[in-house]
Amino acid sequence: MASAALRDTRRRIRSVEAIKKITRAMELIAASRIPKAVARVNASKPYTAKLIEVIETVGGASSADATHMLLEQRPVNTVGVVVVAADRGLAGAYSSNIIRMAEQAIIEQRQAGRDIVLYTVGKTAQSYFRYRNYRIERAWLGVTDTPGYGDARSIARTIMEAYASEEIDEVQAFYTQFRSAITQVPTQFRLLPIVPPEATGERPVVNYEYEPSPAEILDRLLPRYVEATVFNMLLEASASEHSARRRAMKAATDNAEELIRHLTVQANRARQAEITTAITEIVGGAEALAESGS
Numbered sequence: 001m002a003s004a005a006l007r008d009t010r011r012r013i014r015s016v017e018a019i020k021k022i023t024r025a026m027e028l029i030a031a032s033r034i035p036k037a038v039a040r041v042n043a044s045k046p047y048t049a050k051l052i053e054v055i056e057t058v059g060g061a062s063s064a065d066a067t068h069m070l071l072e073q074r075p076v077n078t079v080g081v082v083v084v085a086a087d088r089g090l091a092g093a094y095s096s097n098i099i100r101m102a103e104q105a106i107i108e109q110r111q112a113g114r115d116i117v118l119y120t121v122g123k124t125a126q127s128y129f130r131y132r133n134y135r136i137e138r139a140w141l142g143v144t145d146t147p148g149y150g151d152a153r154s155i156a157r158t159i160m161e162a163y164a165s166e167e168i169d170e171v172q173a174f175y176t177q178f179r180s181a182i183t184q185v186p187t188q189f190r191l192l193p194i195v196p197p198e199a200t201g202e203r204p205v206v207n208y209e210y211e212p213s214p215a216e217i218l219d220r221l222l223p224r225y226v227e228a229t230v231f232n233m234l235l236e237a238s239a240s241e242h243s244a245r246r247r248a249m250k251a252a253t254d255n256a257e258e259l260i261r262h263l264t265v266q267a268n269r270a271r272q273a274e275i276t277t278a279i280t281e282i283v284g285g286a287e288a289l290a291e292s293g294s
Contacts, residue, residue: 003274009267013260020256026090027249030242034181037239041178044235048228055221068218069164070194070226078115080137080159080168081106082191084175084237085125087144092251094176094244095124098186102174105188106134117168119159121234137162147238152231160226163192175233176240184240191229194222 083102085095102125106116117137120126126139138158143151162168171192177185 003270006267006270006274009263009270013263013267016256016259016263020253020260023249023252023256027246027253030246030249033242034239034246037235037242038178041232041235041239044228044232048225048232051221051225051228055218055225068194068215068222070160070192070222071218073193074166074169076114076169078117078168078170079109080117080119080162080171080192081109082119082155082159082171082173083121083125083129084144084173084233085120085122085128086241087123087142089124090248091241091245092248094184094241094248095122095128098174098176099125099128101186101188103129105172105174117162119155121155121237143234144238144241147231147234149227149231152234153227155234156223156227156230159192160223168192173230173233175237176244178236178239178243181243181246184243191226194225 081102083099085098089095106118109116116134118129118134120129120136120139122144123141126136126141129136140151140155159168159171163171170190172188173191174186174188177187179185
């Protein structure tokens, strides 16, 4: 009969093997979602690039009189902060990195005497800031796994309405930029007010004839530009999350395998010790019987 120590070791091996199956499955699921997420990121870029090209022209010198509320620069008293994290955990330091960056920026803005209006995307960001008694103006949940354009439109409209009504004077966005399956970079950028991109000379100059006026064109284009920027931000964050989760689950699976090897050796040693003890007892008993018979 196995000793209590051996039974406990075998129980631990079974538990670790069960955990290993779960982490391995999560690793494979995350790996299968990465190509789709990266493809969506790449597919969204031509649309955004074309918007930027048109805004460069409409907002350029030829349309200097064109103005829009989203271009309005004003003294910053209240800052809107948009934080994109994950809805689920088990993704390593993915969420904590971007949340720490956002929290540090919030602290700096408050030290500068500015009020903060907080918007969160993902349950981890909502839970973190709510636990620390930050007031969250609005939270979006169930978005980060497979974001849709409707999610981006909802976020963009909320912050644009707040900016247009002068509830906030600036919007800072925090998300994780996807560069490769290995590299994801926490990123901060100013979403509002929009700074019209300047022509770089890298693409041929296109002369547009405006119908209707440049101001009306900007009125339609700039909200679409904000929506597309938010959508691209969500897509890159989603690809980053899947990549981070795959790496974290692979590391967990590798650690489980290493722990199983260690426990197996420990169990084998305990079993060998039991066998040695049993043999010793049998030999000792046999010798005692032999001595008593003589």
